[in-house]
Amino acid sequence: MEISNELMKDIYLQMRRIRDFEGTAAKLFADGEVPGFVHLYMGEEAIAPAVCACLRDDDFITSTHRGHGHIIAKGGDLNLMMAELLGRETGYCKGKGGSMHIADRDKGILGANGIVGAGHCISTGAGLSIKLRKTDQVCVCFFGDGSTNQGTFHEALNMASIWKLPIIFVCENNHYGISMSQARHQAIKDVSDRAAAYNMPGVSVDGNDPLAVYEAAFEAVARARAGKGPTLIECKTYRQHGHFEGDPATYKPKEEQAAWMEKDPLPRFAKFLEDNGVMTAKEIETVDAQVAQQIKDAIEFAKAQPIPSPESAVVDVYSDIVEEVRVR
Amino acid sequence: MSIMTYAEGIREGMSIRMRENPNVVLFGEDVGAFGGCFGVSAGMFDEFGPERVRDTPISEGAIIGCAVGAAATGLRPIAELMFCDFLTVGMDQLVNQAAKMRYMFGGKINMPMVVRMPAGAGSGAAAQHSQSLEAWCTHIPGLKVVYPSTAEDALGLMLSAIDDDNPVIFFEGKLLYGMKSEVSSKEPIPLGKGKIVREGGDVSIITYGRQVFDAAKAADLLAKDGIEAEIIDLRSLYPLDKALIEQSIAKTHKAIVLTEEVKRGGYGGEISATIAEEFFDSLDAPVARIGALNTPVPFAPVLEQYYMPNEMDVVAAAKNMF
Ligand SMILES: Cc1ncc(C[n+]2csc(CCOP(=O)(O)OP(=O)(O)O)c2C)c(N)n1
Numbered sequence: 127m128e129i130s131n132e133l134m135k136d137i138y139l140q141m142r143r144i145r146d147f148e149g150t151a152a153k154l155f156a157d158g159e160v161p162g163f164v165h166l167y168m169g170e171e172a173i174a175p176a177v178c179a180c181l182r183d184d185d186f187i188t189s190t191h192r193g194h195g196h197i198i199a200k201g202g203d204l205n206l207m208m209a210e211l212l213g214r215e216t217g218y219c220k221g222k223g224g225s226m227h228i229a230d231r232d233k234g235i236l237g238a239n240g241i242v243g244a245g246h247c248i249s250t251g252a253g254l255s256i257k258l259r260k261t262d263q264v265c266v267c268f269f270g271d272g273s274t275n276q277g278t279f280h281e282a283l284n285m286a287s288i289w290k291l292p293i294i295f296v297c298e299n300n301h302y303g304i305s306m307s308q309a310r311h312q313a314i315k316d317v318s319d320r321a322a323a324y325n326m327p328g329v330s331v332d333g334n335d336p337l338a339v340y341e342a343a344f345e346a347v348a349r350a351r352a353g354k355g356p357t358l359i360e361c362k363t364y365r366q367h368g369h370f371e372g373d374p375a376t377y378k379p380k381e382e383q384a385a386w387m388e389k390d391p392l393p394r395f396a397k398f399l400e401d402n403g404v405m406t407a408k409e410i411e412t413v414d415a416q417v418a419q420q421i422k423d424a425i426e427f428a429k430a431q432p433i434p435s436p437e438s439a440v441v442d443v444y445s446d447i448v449e450e451v452r453v454r
Numbered sequence: 455m456s457i458m459t460y461a462e463g464i465r466e467g468m469s470i471r472m473r474e475n476p477n478v479v480l481f482g483e484d485v486g487a488f489g490g491c492f493g494v495s496a497g498m499f500d501e502f503g504p505e506r507v508r509d510t511p512i513s514e515g516a517i518i519g520c521a522v523g524a525a526a527t528g529l530r531p532i533a534e535l536m537f538c539d540f541l542t543v544g545m546d547q548l549v550n551q552a553a554k555m556r557y558m559f560g561g562k563i564n565m566p567m568v569v570r571m572p573a574g575a576g577s578g579a580a581a582q583h584s585q586s587l588e589a590w591c592t593h594i595p596g597l598k599v600v601y602p603s604t605a606e607d608a609l610g611l612m613l614s615a616i617d618d619d620n621p622v623i624f625f626e627g628k629l630l631y632g633m634k635s636e637v638s639s640k641e642p643i644p645l646g647k648g649k650i651v652r653e654g655g656d657v658s659i660i661t662y663g664r665q666v667f668d669a670a671k672a673a674d675l676l677a678k679d680g681i682e683a684e685i686i687d688l689r690s691l692y693p694l695d696k697a698l699i700e701q702s703i704a705k706t707h708k709a710i711v712l713t714e715e716v717k718r719g720g721y722g723g724e725i726s727a728t729i730a731e732e733f734f735d736s737l738d739a740p741v742a743r744i745g746a747l748n749t750p751v752p753f754a755p756v757l758e759q760y761y762m763p764n765e766m767d768v769v770a771a772a773k774n775m776f
Pocket residue numbers: 191192240241242243269270271272273274300302303304369483512514536540543
């Protein structure tokens with residue numbers, strides 16, 4: 127598969143941005159500056175950047191509780207994301223959503239989602255809308271292995287298939303749903319096996335290799351744009367951290383963790399780029415330094431943003447009704 | 455007598471019955487070796503083994519449905535939902551199956567199942583992990599609903615919930631899990647019995663769950679102004695201890711109903727309406743109903759605190775009555 131050097135560099139850049147954003151988010155969380163839940167994408171960075179490299183700005187994605195990577199890869203703004211994590215007025219969701227609910231309608235990001243399996247169904251709606259509005263957009267639905275045991279997975283893939291909706295179902299199989307290993311939560315090894323039940327193509331790829339992911343996504347996106355219907359892509363990967371920050375993840379065998387750390391997508395792809403003359407070590411260093419600066423700027427931006435006024439809680443429940451404020 | 459956390463109270467209640475009766479089983483997401491998302495079942499996997507403390511896939515429909523089928527065929531299952539917000543995913547099994555079977559089948563089937571679920575805001579978990587959905591359950595004939603506030607009540611209500619032949623929804627205050635309190639009895643606490651947790655002659659605060667503690671703070675503040683509040687911890691939402699409410703209001707002539715739910719359509723409205731309808735003659739002032747704002751639960755702490763009712767709202771409502 128032909129992939130330009132520019133595209134590879136861009137994928138690396140996005141991977142690095144996700145890694146650094148999350149490293150910072152983890153620190154801020156540990157320092158008590160980020161309320162609520164933080165689920166890190168660390169270890170899975172090869173997937174969203176490679177998939178989103180096949181997308182246009184006007185394409186859609188649905189995301190999950192582990193959404194930072196999807197959002198950054200689809201063009202999400204680091205400053206606004208960081209401000210949202212810190213619950214600021216000018217954050218992506220005006221402080222109403224937090225890490226688990228970041229959305230950017232203009233970038234086609236239909237929201238990170240706290241409900242496991244919800245995105246499957248939302249993607250069918252985006253797909254139907256594309257079809258009825260007669261555009262050639264597509265929708266990528268990102269989801270985890272654990273979510274494929276929700277009824278919504280079956281409902282959505284069946285509907286997408288019979289209506290030939292332009293959806294790419296991207297399963298990020300990190301082999302766990304919280305403490306439940308894939309071997310314990312389902313009787314199959316390859317989630318892509320399930321595609322047969324919906325008569326759609328299903329492939330499994332090395333989810334820690336952005337080029338393998340890109341190749342599969344490229345074909346699936348082309349197929350969807352051409353009106354030929356959905357594809358199920360399974361990306362085999364691993365989450366390096368606990369399920370959420372604060373989970374010691376004692377259920378992960380040490381050898382397993384160590385083996386996957388060997389396959390860490392970032393150093394691995396950096397080495398590939400260097401070995402193949404796409405980027406020099408120096409160029410990689412420069413990109414890394416640029417990203418480090420972007421993240422620094424994002425923190426600085428976020429911390430300078432105002433805390434929302436309490437009364438803003440009653441706004442945006444509806445498009446037209448402002449709820450009553452509390453007199454206190 | 456011993457000191458236990460609220461989570462330990464729940465665990466002890468489940469464990470007592472599981473030791474006695476092999477047909478009592480617990481299942482849900484990550485309830486096994488992981489011990490549950492909030493650690494409520496920690497250690498139970500080791501004691502009772504993987505057959506009876508069973509991890510499920512992420513499948514709330516099947517979790518509740520499995521409890522229905524198991525209850526209909528001889529087990530006394532306890533199903534855990536990780537957050538009450540996920541009840542939405544399994545709602546058909548609860549509302550159209552668990553709650554209806556006995557009635558639809560002419561009383562020929564028992565449904566001895568418990569569905570446990572943590573509720574409530576205050577942890578920055580935002581709109582899909584912080585709701586208080588008890589009114590959805592109290593609205594459905596066929597379901598019993600409890601919401602303990604202390605370790606002892608959690609333990610005793612759990613025993614009764616397991617012993618009951620009807621589906622019992624067991625709400626758990628997620629901010630209460632780590633709270634320690636005295637457990638002087640490990641006896642079942644009958645469903646439908648509230649308790650007076652503080653006596654006072656001037657105003658009745660009717661509440662349950664974490665708000666019992668907000669009510670206590672409010673009562674302390676009110677006492678400084680010479681207003682003695684009586685606090686009723688309902689413990690069971692359905693059956694509702696109307697007699698206790700009646701008795702208290704007959705004394706105080708004033709009622710404040712405090713719940714954390716979104717105020718519109720909350721169970722607090724049902725309690726208030728019951729008081730207005732049945733005990734109107736006892737009242738010297740309109741019933742005051744305090745709840746959360748009519749909004750989803752916001753993320754940022756400053757918004758979330760504004761969303762949730764607190765002791766100051768109770769104090770203000772009480773002062774308004776004098
Ligand atoms: C309906 C619902 N059930 C349960 C949960 C709790 N929960 C959050 S993430 C998660 C595991 C998801 O596993 P998977 O889909 O594999 O995604 P991963 O976390 O591995 O990325 C669970 C059980 C939830 N958020 N929503």
